[in-house]
Amino acid sequence: MRKDRKERSDKYYSMLNAGGVVFARLGFYKATISQIAAEAGVADGTIYLYFKNKDDILYQFMNYKSGRFFETMRQAVDGTDPADLKLRKLIRCHLKEFQNDRDMAVIFQSEVRYRRDVAPHIKDISKIYFDLLTEIIEQGQNDGILRQNLFMGLVKRFVLGAVEGVINTWVAAEGKYDLVSMADPLVDLYLGGIEAR
Amino acid sequence: MRKDRKERSDKYYSMLNAGGVVFARLGFYKATISQIAAEAGVADGTIYLYFKNKDDILYQFMNYKSGRFFETMRQAVDGTDPADLKLRKLIRCHLKEFQNDRDMAVIFQSEVRYRRDVAPHIKDISKIYFDLLTEIIEQGQNDGILRQNLFMGLVKRFVLGAVEGVINTWVAAEGKYDLVSMADPLVDLYLGGIEAR
DNA sequence: TATGAAAATGAATTGATATTCATTATGTAC
DNA sequence: GTACATAATGAATATCAATTCATTTTCATA
Structure with a gap:
């Protein structure tokens, strides 16, 4: 199915990793989607093609x-x-x-x-x-x-x-x-x- | 000075304690000023007569x-x-x-x-x-x-x-x-x- | 009981950011 | 190279909650 292909993609992992970087630096609540997107080099909206929401990251x-x-x-x-x-x-x-x-x-x-x-x-x-x-x-x-x-x-x-x-x-x-x-x-x-x- | 009198008052401690209760229950970020105020039995604005802001609580x-x-x-x-x-x-x-x-x-x-x-x-x-x-x-x-x-x-x-x-x-x-x-x-x-x- | 200062109120303001979605770009099959 | 599907974009929206402040209440004093 499509979701599997997405989840295994490089882009998926770069976002996952960006989440790790930003959450580690600022903590979950102070981290923003925009920061994570920027860290991963994608647009804010793109995050939501791969993750349900911030918690899901x-x-x-x-x-x-x-x-x-x-x-x-x-x-x-x-x-x-x-x-x-x-x-x-x-x-x-x-x-x-x-x-x-x-x-x-x-x-x-x-x-x-x-x-x-x-x-x-x-x-x-x-x-x-x-x-x-x-x-x-x-x-x-x-x-x-x-x-x-x-x-x-x-x-x-x-x-x-x-x-x-x-x-x-x-x-x-x-x-x-x-x-x-x-x-x-x-x-x-x-x-x-x-x-x- | 005024602040001292305030800080030692019963009301001060009931707000401090309410902060403890709500922070413990929900964590700092999910806790709201309104909840703390309600727990202490005061209005939202009253909190700010005793505390600089949420962090200060x-x-x-x-x-x-x-x-x-x-x-x-x-x-x-x-x-x-x-x-x-x-x-x-x-x-x-x-x-x-x-x-x-x-x-x-x-x-x-x-x-x-x-x-x-x-x-x-x-x-x-x-x-x-x-x-x-x-x-x-x-x-x-x-x-x-x-x-x-x-x-x-x-x-x-x-x-x-x-x-x-x-x-x-x-x-x-x-x-x-x-x-x-x-x-x-x-x-x-x-x-x-x-x-x- | 009248008066003024101090304390308290809570509705309105403000700022922030998670999430959406109309639009644009990319890539693939023929 | 055209047409279609899939992916990406980012500005606009919606929500939520911290903080402010004009107004009201309380309370000590005379």
């Missing part, structure tokens, strides 16, 4: 990015590694993907938390993430690498919350340092904590 | 809440306790204050991250928090309770990020469970990590 942007993101995550984790290494790979991958696509990072960290209407979509996103974590942690417990008496719901929040905190700081610092280098020290904290032995 | 709300929040935090931590107990008290206090004032929790967790223009103000907020954490962690290291080889910048992000993650989940769950009960298990994770010994 954000929605499709998230959809596209999160799809690719989780494919990458899944690949990073699949395999026969021990749980602690899987956790390391997961976090490294997360930080690497966000470092390589700062617009996505900004939008995921702020719009996602902000916009309630995007929330249903986002729930899926963190669900997939949480499922990956559940797999890893349960495997680690079965192999005796991780403690048995863990409150799983809390541990997942603990892990994801801390990564997000690290990412937010990096975003606020305008990405002036290497984010990926935080991965291993962070996982060391997850595993061993801060207490002296 | 949010700004003063944050200012007021964060001032009280950090007084409370400081009190919770001051004293001669060992560092791990201080950390426990800090986290307990943080969760308790947010649980007792859900509007504040929603606004701090979403608007703060979202609105760049509020950021300078917010930097102060997390700076105070980080300073408290620095004090506690350094004390713990001096007393031999906490590990020496900690990357302080990361540890602070790790701690604050994880608490915020826990709070976000609670907010998203509409506050249906007891947030404060998460404090001790969370601090246990900070201290000992998830690895088996």
Whole structure:
């Protein structure tokens, strides 16, 4: 059908990407259609041939990015590694993907938390993430690498919350340092904590 | 001066509070002055006798809440306790204050991250928090309770990020469970990590 | 109770921008 | 090269909500 052809076109992606750029720079509400159109090098009206409305641009942007993101995550984790290494790979991958696509990072960290209407979509996103974590942690417990008496719901929040905190700081610092280098020290904290032995 | 009298009045606080209610419910951009005025039981125009504009309502709300929040935090931590107990008290206090004032929790967790223009103000907020954490962690290291080889910048992000993650989940769950009960298990994770010994 | 200042009101103004659509351009089949 | 369909344009429209301000109400004082 026609819509498919359109959606796969270069023009479609340049608009999607322009949306990402402008939303990241100004936030959803301050971004205007005219700015997005200008960034993509098309007329304002053209946006509406490809997207239902402004919300739809954000929605499709998230959809596209999160799809690719989780494919990458899944690949990073699949395999026969021990749980602690899987956790390391997961976090490294997360930080690497966000470092390589700062617009996505900004939008995921702020719009996602902000916009309630995007929330249903986002729930899926963190669900997939949480499922990956559940797999890893349960495997680690079965192999005796991780403690048995863990409150799983809390541990997942603990892990994801801390990564997000690290990412937010990096975003606020305008990405002036290497984010990926935080991965291993962070996982060391997850595993061993801060207490002296 | 007149402004002082106004700012301390009941009406001022009812408008400030109404702002909190409506911002928390709809987010800053979808909230309207009319809704805030209605919630406070005043006319639209009255808002502008007490606040410069819509931004100013949010700004003063944050200012007021964060001032009280950090007084409370400081009190919770001051004293001669060992560092791990201080950390426990800090986290307990943080969760308790947010649980007792859900509007504040929603606004701090979403608007703060979202609105760049509020950021300078917010930097102060997390700076105070980080300073408290620095004090506690350094004390713990001096007393031999906490590990020496900690990357302080990361540890602070790790701690604050994880608490915020826990709070976000609670907010998203509409506050249906007891947030404060998460404090001790969370601090246990900070201290000992998830690895088996 | 009369008077004036301070406070409050809410309808009207203003500005902004998302969205539409009549028009123009582009490309393709014959 | 003509005719048709598809795509793109951008000025005009429609909506919405922040802010203003002429008018009214409240309230302290004499």
